[in-house]
Amino acid sequence: MSEVASELARVRGAFRQPTLTLLHQRQAPVVIAVFRAAFGRDNRPVPTARLHAQVEDHLGRLRGAGEPDVPVGSGREVCLRWMRGQWLVRTLDDSGREVYALTSHAQQALELVKALSRDRATLSEHRIATLLSTVRRFNSEANPDRTARVTLLNAEIARLTAERDRLVDGAELEPATPDYMLEGFTELQLLISALPSDFARVEERFAQIRAEILASFRSEARPAGEVIDDYLARADALMTATPEGRAFEGAFALLRDDSMVGQLRDDLAALLEHPLSDQLLADGERAELRGTVRLIREGLDRVLSQRSRVTSTLKEYIVSHDATRDRELEQTLRRIESELMTWMAHSGPRATVDLPLLPARVEVEHLRERFHDPADDVVPTRLADLAPPETAGPSRQDLMALGGPSLADLRERLDRAMGSPDPAASLGDLFDSLDPSLRRPVEILGLLHLAADRDLAAEERTEPYRAVRPDGSQRTFRVPLVPLPGTDPSAPDLDRTPQEDAR
Known part of the structure; x- marks a missing residue:
């Protein structure tokens, strides 16, 4: 292959990267502008629902401004297309919320556009001195x-x-020129702006390792121990054999050294307090430089969180691993899960598949619902062998006092009153003449039940029933008047005064 042909192959491979596919499209300015407006300078993750609303609002404003090359569809549909283009990724934050984050490819595109939008720095003394x-x-x-x-x-x-x-002897301190300071701030911003994409590459690599581990566990093509050993080797190689991993280890070592972190913060503060910094830097650029340490800490936290997710995946698998997972049902469920992930990776957002709600019914004549338990055949303990209770229970009289109406005694009293030559005028008078033991509130219900058996009709008027509770307290109830046979119910005035209803 000729030299130019090999160069063409390498260039075509570079153009197939998501970074250049993002920039090499007609809608690239709109997409980059929406990313910068939604994620800000720090490229912080955004909750999914909020980003859907923001994207839809930003695209609507651009259409209203007359921009022709605006993506079509709702905010959710546009975000899903950007996910398929590997410019957005959906994950969970520390609180368990689902968020969108820019991939390393999208962040590289943003850095390139940001660098091109700055004033181009020309050859200068500062750049040559930095190089030397x-x-x-x-x-x-x-x-x-x-x-x-x-x-x-x-x-x-x-x-x-x-x-x-020379400086101790009092020699003249040569001040830095504005061009020298501008060149230095520009190079410093370029170095800082490259940090988020570096952290994102390490984070995406750990996410890729996690997906591969889950696929290996589901396929069960290799023993679990071999999968775990492979993860440990790859994680170690990621930290030592790749530029991103070495950068992460260096940043991690920096944050472990409090003196180095303090020195970095003091140096940045001194540069921002320089008399020329107010003239050369905008407020946003000053805030970006001032938040360098926080930017490094957040990037490290995201990488460590992704690595913890990989470790937790291994832990959950080891803890929940069952020796009988080669059973037919377990294998069937794993194949279904694997096929479902394959289908979701290649299907559209509105694709559907017809599945029965429940599996087919199995024709079985009879299934045992209960099996023999030897504990059911144990002879109960003899009552004589039981220890006597520590305290005596209620007496028979106490239980009788709390029970239902004494129908036998009430029936005898009612029959005697109805056969007497001088009967009581009503059922209430009969109740008031009974012994206190038969004048409990529940005995009123017993008398009414016996009166209904004898077809004694009640009237609209009421009469008082003076009941006596087992504890000796009294209460008066108003009950419909039930005249007894052989009496004149209209003669006595059975509707008493309200004072008789006092409790």
Whole structure:
């Protein structure tokens, strides 16, 4: 293959990356503008429902402004298309909410557009000095010749010592020019803006490892121990063999050193307090530089959270692993889950599939619902062997007093009153003449029941029943008048005064 053909193959591979597919489309300016408006400078995750509403509102405003190249569809449909383009990813935050986050490809595109939207820095003294100092420091740290490395260190020490002595002796302090400060702030912003995408690459790599581990567990093509060993090896290689992993380890080591974090914060504060910083930096750029330490901490937290999800996946599998998972039902459910994930990965958002609500009915003549339990055949303990209760229970008289009406005694009293030559005028008079033991409130119901058996009709008027409770307290009830045979119910005035209804 010729040199130009190999270069074309590499360029085509680069254009197939999601970063360039985002920028190499007609709607790229609109998509980048919506991303910058929705996620802000810090690229913080946004809850799914909120992003759907924001995207729909932003696209509506752009259509109203006359922009022709605006994605069509609702906010949810547009976000799903962006997810398929690998520019958005949906995940869970620390509180369990479902959120959208920009992928590393989308963040790279935002960084490129942001860099191009700044004023292009030209060749300057600051850039050449930075290049020289970087090359010299790199050589002093990587030179394999011990003598050469010592010579470089001695030269650097001599230069710094001479500069220190000059300033101590009261020499003139040369101020930095505006061009020098502008060039320095621009390079610093470029370095800081690249951090979120670096963290996002490590986070996405851990998410990919988690998906592969779940797929290996579901397929059961390899033993669980082999899958776990493979994860540990890949996680270690990710931290040591990839640029993103090494950057993460370096940032993690930085945050573990309180003195280095304090030095970084103090240096940034000193640069922002420079007299020329107010003229060269906007408020947003100053806030971005001031939040560098927070930006690094948030990126580390997201990576550690994703790594914890991978670890929890392994833990849940090990704890919940059952030795009988090769049963037919377990295998069937796993195949269904695997097929469902495959179908969801290739189907559209409105795709449907017809499935029965319940499986087919199994024709079985009889199934035992209860099996023999030897404990059911144990002879109960003899009452004589039971220990006597510590306290005596209620007496028979107490239980009788709390029971239902004494129908036998009431029937005898009612028959005697109805056969008497001088009967009581009504059922209420008969009740008032009974002994206190037969004048409980429940005995009123017993008398009315016996009167209904004898076809004694009640009238609209009422009469008082003076009942006596088992504790000796009295209460008066108003009950419909039931005259007894052989009496004149209209003669006595049985509707008493209200004072007789007092309790």
